Amino acid sequence: MNLGWREPYPLKDLLEVETSLPAVIDNDANCAALGEMWKGAGNGAKDLVCxxxxxxxxxxxxxNGDIVHGVSGAAGEIGHITSMAEGGAPCNCGKTGCLETIASATGIVRIATEALNEGTPAGELAAVYKETGYVTAKDVFDSGKRNDQLALKVIDSVALHLGIALANIANTLNPEKIVLGGGVSKAGNVLLDPIKAQFLRNSFPRVAQSTEISIATLGNDAGVIGAAWLVKNKIAQA
Amino acid sequence: MNLGWREPYPLKDLLEVETSLPAVIDNDANCAALGEMWKGAGNGAKDLVCxxxxxxxxxxxxxNGDIVHGVSGAAGEIGHITSMAEGGAPCNCGKTGCLETIASATGIVRIATEALNEGTPAGELAAVYKETGYVTAKDVFDSGKRNDQLALKVIDSVALHLGIALANIANTLNPEKIVLGGGVSKAGNVLLDPIKAQFLRNSFPRVAQSTEISIATLGNDAGVIGAAWLVKNKIAQA
Structure with a gap:
């Protein structure tokens, strides 16, 4: 979440001064990963990517049981993995072809809309688009579940790039779990099955055998639970 | 290195029994990374990819200053990152399109040989190939340094895929340094400059500003120096 603070903003210090209590801070994505590690789909896994x-x-x-921040806090920018070497869509970050332009709800809608504007599309998703003038990511998954061919083509394209990105993360880190959260992860097997197929096809054999893809279980609570882990483990240590 | 041991081979236990001394073991790639972190190009960086x-x-x-092994010891299989989603060359691991099929000396020779067998190639590298029937990775770099167009095209293709793979590792981990070692890294700026250009183009802006690509400095000594780090840090802790 972008709160408009200018870096470096001394949030930890300000919290400690105002409350006279020790404080620990981290961002929402890292806290969610810690929450899922501790009490969610990770089930205590010490190597996990959310x-x-x-x-x-x-x-x-x-x-090794701890968040990776990297040298300037930009570790975990998985949405900005380059999925398309050439010809990718522009991303908000200034690059093109980022995973986020494909595997976010926004990206799925973009790919579906492009497909719906090619030639003379037929089927359920095309009918929704013709009637309302737009489609949502949920429309794509719902139509895919009912075997709509255009929707399944869009889902295959998303699963190809997401499956490769997750496999490449796993080829680098061999985590016990890769936990998928967020609204798009609620699509269920119509998305998860092709992602897993691409993941297995693109993972080093020993990685394919040992790294598991799971759906997040804590929903919006992952972040606060992860923050509680930080208090329990980082302040006690200090 | 594949020594033909069947897993799980109790090397650490056998060493301890035979020597009556505490032992610690790890593989060559991990030891090299620790060596470069401690005494080489890493210069003490706590987040580093070799x-x-x-x-x-x-x-x-x-x-965070320690080797990542992953759940089954397959972390660091960077050579098996999928660089070509479709149409890649077969890899020894059983997959296709792995980074190793492009950015290893073997991969560079393959790409060059394919280019030399297309149409009627001209220039220095083509002359070497015509005379000897083969080219080496060193031939490609040497010709590239003298501005041979075919060699430069091969180098650009290698740099594209290697630069994207390194950027995607950096988008995930934001390490302080990515250290390039091995024979191919000795090519110098004719390879390093286009790798850095692709790395910058494909890195999230804050990652591009903070993660640095360096050439390894310890050569073949990196592994034994890293092993010494393990003894110093892991056995003292135990």
Missing amino acids: VTLGTGVGGGVIT | VTLGTGVGGGVIT
Whole structure:
């Protein structure tokens, strides 16, 4: 979430001064990953990557039981993995071809709308588009579940790039779990099955055997639960 | 290195029994990464990724000052990142389109040989190929340094895929350094400059500003120096 603070904003120090209590801070994606590690789909896994598929694509990376921040706090920018070497759509970050332009709700709508504007599309999704002038990511998944061919083509394209990105993260980190959260992850097996197929096809064999893709279980509570983990583990240590 | 041991081989236990001394073990790529972190190009960086470009492509990943092994020890399989979603060359691992099929010495020779067998190639590299019937990765870089167009096209293709893979690792981990080692890394600026250009183009802006690509400085000593780090840090802790 962008709150408009200018960096470096001394939030931790201000909180400690105002409350006279020790404080620990982290961003929403990292807290969600910690929450899922501790009490959610991670089930205590010490190596875990959490990917949130919402209006954007966010991520949190945990290795050896702790969050990875990187040298300037930009670790976990999984939405900005380059999925299309050439000809990708422009991203808000200034690059083109980012995973976020494909696997976010916004990206899915963009790909579907492009497909619906090619030639003379037929089927259920095309009928929705003709009637209302737009489609949502949920429309794409709902039509896909009823075997609409255009919707399934869109889902295959999303699953190809998301499956490769997750496989490449796993080829690098071999986490116990990759946890998918956010609104798009609620699509269910119509999306999860092709993602898993691409993940297996693109993972190093030992990674394919050991890294598991799971759906997040804590929903919007993941962040506060992860923040509680931080208090329990980081302040007690200090 | 594949020594033909069947897993799980109790090397650590056998060493401890035979020597009556505490032992610690890890693989060559991870030891090289630790060596470069401690005494080499990493210069103490706590978040570092080491990529060895040799006959294959290997990797070691360090976050928060420690090696990432992953759930089954397959972290760092950077050579098996999928660089070509479709139409890639077959890899020894059983997949297709792995980074290793492009950015290893073997991969560079393959791409060059394919280019030399297309149409009627001209220039220095083509002359070497016509005379000897083959080219080496060093031939490609040497010709590229003298502005041979076919060689530069091969180098651009290698740099595109390697630059994207390194950027995607950096978008996930934001390490302080990505250290390139192995024989191919000795090519110098004719390879490093286009890799850096693709890396910057494909990195999230804050990652591009903070993650640096460097050439390894310890050569073949990186592994033993990293092993010394393990003894110093892991056995003392135990």
